[in-house]
Amino acid sequence: MPISTNGQANEFEQLQQVIQNEVKEIEKWWSEPRWNQTQRNYSARDIALRRGTFDSVTYPSSLMADKLFKVLEKHNNNGTASRTFGAMDPVQITQMAKYLDTIYISGWQCSSTASTSNEPGPDLADYPMDTVPNKCDHLFKAQQFHDRKQFEVRGNATSQAALDDMGPPIDYLTPIVADADAGHGGLTAVYKLTKMFIERGAAGIHMEDQTSTNKKCGHMAGRCVIPVQEHVNRLITIRMCADVMNSNLVIVARSDSEAATLISSTIDTRDHYFIVGATNPEVELSLAETQDLAITQGADGKKLAQIEKEWTEKAGLKLFHEAFADAVNKEDKIANKQAVIDQFNAKVGPLTETSNRDARKLAKELLGYDIYFNWELPRVREGLYRYRGGTQCAVMRARAFAPYADLVWMESNYPDYQQAVEFAEGVKAVYPNKWLAYNLSPSFNWQKAMSVDEQHTFIDRLGKLGYVWQFITLAGIHTTALAINAFARDFRQDGMKAYAQNVQQKEMDDGVDVLKHQKWSGAEYIDGVLKLAQGGVSATAAMGEGVTEEQFKDKSKL
Numbered sequence: 138m139p140i141s142t143n144g145q146a147n148e149f150e151q152l153q154q155v156i157q158n159e160v161k162e163i164e165k166w167w168s169e170p171r172w173n174q175t176q177r178n179y180s181a182r183d184i185a186l187r188r189g190t191f192d193s194v195t196y197p198s199s200l201m202a203d204k205l206f207k208v209l210e211k212h213n214n215n216g217t218a219s220r221t222f223g224a225m226d227p228v229q230i231t232q233m234a235k236y237l238d239t240i241y242i243s244g245w246q247c248s249s250t251a252s253t254s255n256e257p258g259p260d261l262a263d264y265p266m267d268t269v270p271n272k273c274d275h276l277f278k279a280q281q282f283h284d285r286k287q288f289e290v291r292g293n294a295t296s297q298a299a300l301d302d303m304g305p306p307i308d309y310l311t312p313i314v315a316d317a318d319a320g321h322g323g324l325t326a327v328y329k330l331t332k333m334f335i336e337r338g339a340a341g342i343h344m345e346d347q348t349s350t351n352k353k354c355g356h357m358a359g360r361c362v363i364p365v366q367e368h369v370n371r372l373i374t375i376r377m378c379a380d381v382m383n384s385n386l387v388i389v390a391r392s393d394s395e396a397a398t399l400i401s402s403t404i405d406t407r408d409h410y411f412i413v414g415a416t417n418p419e420v421e422l423s424l425a426e427t428q429d430l431a432i433t434q435g436a437d438g439k440k441l442a443q444i445e446k447e448w449t450e451k452a453g454l455k456l457f458h459e460a461f462a463d464a465v466n467k468e469d470k471i472a473n474k475q476a477v478i479d480q481f482n483a484k485v486g487p488l489t490e491t492s493n494r495d496a497r498k499l500a501k502e503l504l505g506y507d508i509y510f511n512w513e514l515p516r517v518r519e520g521l522y523r524y525r526g527g528t529q530c531a532v533m534r535a536r537a538f539a540p541y542a543d544l545v546w547m548e549s550n551y552p553d554y555q556q557a558v559e560f561a562e563g564v565k566a567v568y569p570n571k572w573l574a575y576n577l578s579p580s581f582n583w584q585k586a587m588s589v590d591e592q593h594t595f596i597d598r599l600g601k602l603g604y605v606w607q608f609i610t611l612a613g614i615h616t617t618a619l620a621i622n623a624f625a626r627d628f629r630q631d632g633m634k635a636y637a638q639n640v641q642q643k644e645m646d647d648g649v650d651v652l653k654h655q656k657w658s659g660a661e662y663i664d665g666v667l668k669l670a671q672g673g674v675s676a677t678a679a680m681g682e683g684v685t686e687e688q689f690k691d692k693s694k695l
């Protein structure tokens with residue numbers, strides 16, 4: 138938006154014209170096919186006004202987002218999937234680039250190995266909010282460096298034969314999808330986090346519908362989701378930030394609702410079906426009051442847990458439709474009980490988004506009296522409501538998120554193909570073109586989950602269902618752990634034989650370029666820069682005569 142040349146002039150017409158021109162540009166951008174599946178709840182003018190007077194630039198991450206979009210589009214058209222895993226460092230991404238077309242940055246891995254406060258811990262997203270963006274910057278810089286290094290070498294080839302001898306180029310610029318956790322706070326934090334990711338090279342980010350204060354890894358207990366609209370607002374905020382920054386950022390909306398047991402508020406009627414209430418009118422004192430009373434009387438943790446168990450058993454905790462079915466089954470006056478239950482369930486289901494008020498009204502019409510159902514009493518001491526999600530709950534949420542995200546992802550507790558089918562069908566019934574993501578988590582016990590043959594075909598089978606992006610979240614730490622364990626053990630026992638045979642020789646056999654780590658690290662590239670700066674010669678060039686890498690000369694392709 139080039140209005141800076143205007144100096145101190147205060148021209149109303151001119152300012153409005155500049156804004157109008159920007160609005161036209163933005164509208165043209167939004168009419169591209171890239172945005173066919175995207176809904177925006179604000180105008181181009183809303184965005185233009187927030188861009189400032191600096192000329193709109195295209196961030197490198199936006200170009201990477203375009204690339205990611207194309208990669209996923211192609212997989213979608215072919216019924217295949219981009220497969221990747223959580224990368225920890227430049228070594229991993231350069232090796233991954235040879236075989237995989239996307240890179241993942243895991244919040245969990247960053248939490249335990251790369252927090253910007255250097256304080257390790259489990260996956261609670263309680264690390265500083267620049268932790269994952271910082272890792273993204275680290276890896277994106279390395280990608281660009283290795284790309285530049287390779288380009289120079291190939292550019293210096295003197296003939297087609299020499300180029301052929303180098304083999305095909307490696308695409309080091311593999312789009313990165315990074316973990317934005319639960320946004321690290323409210324919407325302003327979501328906005329700032331998104332901005333950081335765009336500035337630091339992320340092609341895509343994912344955000345989950347957990348509370349940011351109680352956030353847990355998707356495979357841990359005690360997960361609390363936020364109301365549907367609150368997460369929709371996060372997704373809108375991400376897109377809004379990307380729009381202000383002129384970025385085509387890919388958004389992945391994750392739902393943790395499948396196994397969530399808590400929700401922060403009952404405000405969104407779409408959640409009502411899944412909120413648990415007490416059904417025994419004789420239980421008057423809430424769980425929190427009961428526990429507080431016990432604490433004043435000196436109860437310890439064990440006693441409190443027992444009190445909670447007894448309280449919940451007595452309170453008859455149920456979802457409303459279960460309470461209705463139980464009431465019908467107890468009602469002598471109703472002859473065809475199942476027909477009445479079916480009549481209710483046809484109107485009040487996991488995907489009907491019926492409010493509890495309307496459900497109660499219908500229940501009263503069918504039963505003749507009001508059902509006792511109270512979701513305030515069982516609230517936990519932190520103030521959260523009890524929630525019982527499930528696959529259909531995740532479908533309901535994914536449908537709500539779909540207009541604001543490029544991909545949707547249901548976090549699951551088990552790698553269950555049938556469940557993946559149910560989720561895919563549920564989403565695609567309303568959004569047939571929506572792309573899906575799948576977490577091939579090392580938190581699952583894959584040995585117990587399926588046969589070896591099924592493990593072999595799992596990704597392909599999910600790909601056919603529309604899961605275009607699949608990732609082993611933590612394969613970075615697991616493979617490092619395994620390799621280092623084996624090497625340290627063998628090294629202690631066999632000394633240099635362990636290194637020479639199990640590392641160096643294997644690098645040679647497998648053509649692993651890190652074998653020549655001086656070259657891999659870019660010593661030749663940097664020497665070139667040094668020589669260039671000094672008119673073509675340098676006595677201090679690192680790769681000159683005397684460099685030990687001469688010893689690997691016959692492995693010249695590496």
Ligand SMILES: C[C@](O)(C(=O)O)[C@H](CC(=O)O)C(=O)O
Pocket residue numbers: 223242243244245246260316353354355356548576577578579580610611
């Ligand atoms: C994907 C994830 O958010 C991550 O940080 O890697 C974790 C990891 C995992 O358990 O696979 C999660 O799923 O919550």
Ligand SMILES: [Mg+2]
Pocket residue numbers: 243244245260316318354
């Ligand atoms: Mg995570």
